[in-house]
Amino acid sequence: MKRLIKTLTLSIVSTYAFADSELPDKQAEIPAVSKSSSVEYLKPRSLDTIPDTEFGEKVELGYSLFVNSQQMRGKYVGNEQNCVNCHMQAGMKANAAPLWGAFMAYPAYRSKNDKVNSYAERIQGCFTYSMNGKAPNENSEELVAIAAYSYWLAMGGILDQHGMGDQPVPELSDQEILQGGKREGFKLPDSIVDLYPVDERSKLAGRGYPKLADPEQKPDLTRGKLVYTENCAVCHGENGEGIKGSDGRSYLPPLWGAGSYNWGAGMHRVNTAAYFIYENMPLGKSIQLTEQQAWDVAAFVNSHERPQDPRFKGDVKANAGKYHNHDGFYGKSVNGKTMGDHAYPSGEQVIK
Structure with missing residues (x-):
């Protein structure tokens, strides 16, 4: 945890680039479904279980940047927002657009830019729109770190939910993490892989914001x-x-x-x-x-x-x-x- 606290004060230095000649719409509306009182939401592991490895350092940096995104102000962030403002409890809270739900929903086809978007591209969209900034390039330290943190939340929660809390989160390559978890090549334990069909992974309970009925009166x-x-x-x-x-x-x-x-x-x-x-x-x-x-x-x-x-x-x-x-x-x-x-x-x- 000392290393985790230390990362909160890191000075981030890197370059950025946004390859598209015409900026596509990468800020999709967050999916909303009716809230259920009987569902069991995925619960990420405690931060103090992040491993003391090179992978763990990426996860810790991702956490740090997520809760204090102003570290990137003037590079990738152009406003006074932090990622955690819209994704509550450090991106862990169900029904508040948790990172674990987003990670398992990509890659995904987007009709508005007519292509399959990786998880990295989804995060880039958040920088461009919600953070009023510039998207880090796909191989940047920051983008990899936030994706690694998202993956760690998702996989740790999945393992714990199925009685595998003693198993460490598998350490994936940067490129695997940047793609997201909604793909055939994403490795899940054999004992539970059938519980997570690829096309169903984007529907984890609590992924978005619970949908409300249309208002009785027009918003005033x-x-x-x-x-x-x-x-x-x-x-x-x-x-x-x-x-x-x-x-x-x-x-x-x-x-x-x-x-x-x-x-x-x-x-x-x-x-x-x-x-x-x-x-x-x-x-x-x-x-x-x-x-x-x-x-x-x-x-x-x-x-x-x-x-x-x-x-x-x-x-x-x-x-x-x-x-x-x-x-x-x-x-x-x-x-x-x-x-x-x-x-x-x-x-x-x-x-x-």
Whole structure:
């Protein structure tokens, strides 16, 4: 654990590149299904069981970068977010988009960019959109580390769930880890491999945010502002600016403005935000709001300007028509202003 704590202060130095000439849409909507009260969720192993090996060092670094992503600020991260802001309890919590669920869901075909995406490519999308940054290249230390941490959470939890807690997590090559667990070549113990058909691995219980029924009333910004003021502002600021410490670091994330997720991030969708908020907010409490309140406050939060969609090419209307045919405010008028017309710089401008 001493080494684990030490990694939290590592200075990360490496190069980045994003190969695609035209930025594809790699920020898919997180899958949402109805929550079941009878399901057994996968439970990752304790961090103090990470092995004292070269592989273990990658896992520890992945954990460190995940919970304190601001280590990568100015390289790969262009806002004041940390990965853990949307993936609760260091990416371990069921029903909060856990890393173990995501790892087992890739590689996966994506219709929007018409190709099979590796797990590494999925993480790259998170850097581009949710972190308003630039994607690390596939062989970078950081990307490998986050993928290794995801794999360790998934495989350790699977082994424990099936009575194999005495077995260490098999140490895979970087290239195997970067692909993800939804593939024929991914090695599972012979005794349980039949329990995890490849096509079913993306359906681990608790993978996404539990789906809510459509609201009885259309989400309302006035009601949403009241919910925000009474329940959210204490942690996220009266103007969505988040809470910073004396060191200037953002300890509770901004929800709109220059330091927030951008207009391409999955969380800017009103439904995704509502699912997340209802299940996971206020922090540490969960399910304190009514479903209608969750819808209302999600709409209120996402009706504010934020960094520009990285796919923007100068025409908000055209960009909205191509990429925003969902429940969101991009390209729509709010209080007489077209959202996206006054957006803050995207990561391409923030990180040179």
